[in-house]
Amino acid sequence: MNRRWLFLLPVLAFAGIAVFLGIGLTHDPSKLPSALLDKPVPRFELPGLDGADLDGEGLSSADLADGEPVLVNIFASWCVPCRVEHPYINALAEEGIRVVGINYKDKPEDARAWLAGLGNPYTLIGSDRDGRAGIEWGVYGVPETFVIDGSGTIRYKHVGPVQERDLRNAIRPVLEEIGR
Amino acid sequence: MRAIVALIIMLLAAVPSLAGVTPDEILDDPALEERARSLGRELRCLVCQNQSIDDSDADLARDLRILVRERLESGDSDQQVRDYLVARYGEFVLLKPPVQASTWLLWAGPFALLLAGAVGVGTFMRRHPVGMTEPSPLSNDERARLQQLDIDKA
Numbered sequence: 001m002n003r004r005w006l007f008l009l010p011v012l013a014f015a016g017i018a019v020f021l022g023i024g025l026t027h028d029p030s031k032l033p034s035a036l037l038d039k040p041v042p043r044f045e046l047p048g049l050d051g052a053d054l055d056g057e058g059l060s061s062a063d064l065a066d067g068e069p070v071l072v073n074i075f076a077s078w079c080v081p082c083r084v085e086h087p088y089i090n091a092l093a094e095e096g097i098r099v100v101g102i103n104y105k106d107k108p109e110d111a112r113a114w115l116a117g118l119g120n121p122y123t124l125i126g127s128d129r130d131g132r133a134g135i136e137w138g139v140y141g142v143p144e145t146f147v148i149d150g151s152g153t154i155r156y157k158h159v160g161p162v163q164e165r166d167l168r169n170a171i172r173p174v175l176e177e178i179g180r
Numbered sequence: 181m182r183a184i185v186a187l188i189i190m191l192l193a194a195v196p197s198l199a200g201v202t203p204d205e206i207l208d209d210p211a212l213e214e215r216a217r218s219l220g221r222e223l224r225c226l227v228c229q230n231q232s233i234d235d236s237d238a239d240l241a242r243d244l245r246i247l248v249r250e251r252l253e254s255g256d257s258d259q260q261v262r263d264y265l266v267a268r269y270g271e272f273v274l275l276k277p278p279v280q281a282s283t284w285l286l287w288a289g290p291f292a293l294l295l296a297g298a299v300g301v302g303t304f305m306r307r308h309p310v311g312m313t314e315p316s317p318l319s320n321d322e323r324a325r326l327q328q329l330d331i332d333k334a
Contacts, residue, residue: 029229030229032226032269032270032272033270033272034270035266035267035268035269035270035271036268042268105239130243131239131240131243132243132247135243135244135247135268136268137268138268138269138270140226140227140240140269141226141227
């Protein structure tokens with residue numbers, strides 16, 4: 001070995017570590033990969049928000065595997081970022097995309113008032129008062145949004161409020177891919 | 181000054197009471213509770229991320245503590261409880277990552293670095309033994325110069 005070049009070794013080691021850590025800095029540590037990706041939706045059955053402007057039957061796993069792609073949006077009236085993303089969810093529903101909601105750890109009356117004020121994009125809503133269905137879905141922060149294909153398989157998960165760029169870069173492409 | 185010291189002591193004394201597990205969650209069966217505690221210490225609170233569910237006051241941590249206890253009461257083994265949570269939240273929920281193909285670097289890395297360092301130091305020591313090197317003999321020029329200096333001194 002030519003010892004003249006040995007001095008480069010620490011420089012290369014530094015560069016390697018810098019690149020490695022630099023890539024790490026671009027990751028948002030609050031966004032975790034979902035363990036449920038490409039798996040069937042978890043089994044759950046939730047009562048509805050009685051009195052909401054829906055059929056009031058609640059939401060269960062069976063509703064999510066009926067051949068049509070569907071967006072599952074986990075929301076709560078106490079969740080401020082949910083308010084931020086709500087117009088986007090409304091717009092998706094207006095386009096004819098089927099959106100269902102899981103109302104996470106919320107009082108049904110609060111959720112009803114919230115939806116009355118901001119609009120209700122959901123064709124079905126399940127009320128998850130104790131957060132157990134949330135655990136089945138691996139929810140660790142609301143809002144979270146799942147894209148489900150017609151066979152009831154989870155194809156994409158978004159954590160945090162859905163924004164224009166999330167729709168453009170991730171959610172719409174996935175929806176297109178699964179034939180919506 | 182005394183007041184400040186007293187305040188600090190009181191605040192320090194209050195710290196343990198902030199820990200997550202609340203009395204209403206504790207199981208009647210001490211053996212099960214002990215298992216729940218040791219599981220709780222190795223499960224990550226997904227909201228705070230660097231606390232265990234036992235240490236955290238977050239709502240989700242409390243839900244998970246109760247869930248762990250329910251599953252233990254219904255007869256799950258510790259491993260079944262871990263698997264249940266990993267299936268939903270991914271391996272990130274385990275504070276101690278399992279040894280497997282994707283984590284071998286994490287586990288073996290420090291030892292590999294230590295070994296590499298030891299080999300490096302060993303090689304260096306062999307090439308430069310401390311206090312045992314024969315100084316290379318003086319060259320003719322040096323000898324002549326030394327003689328010159330001696331003559332000058334005298």
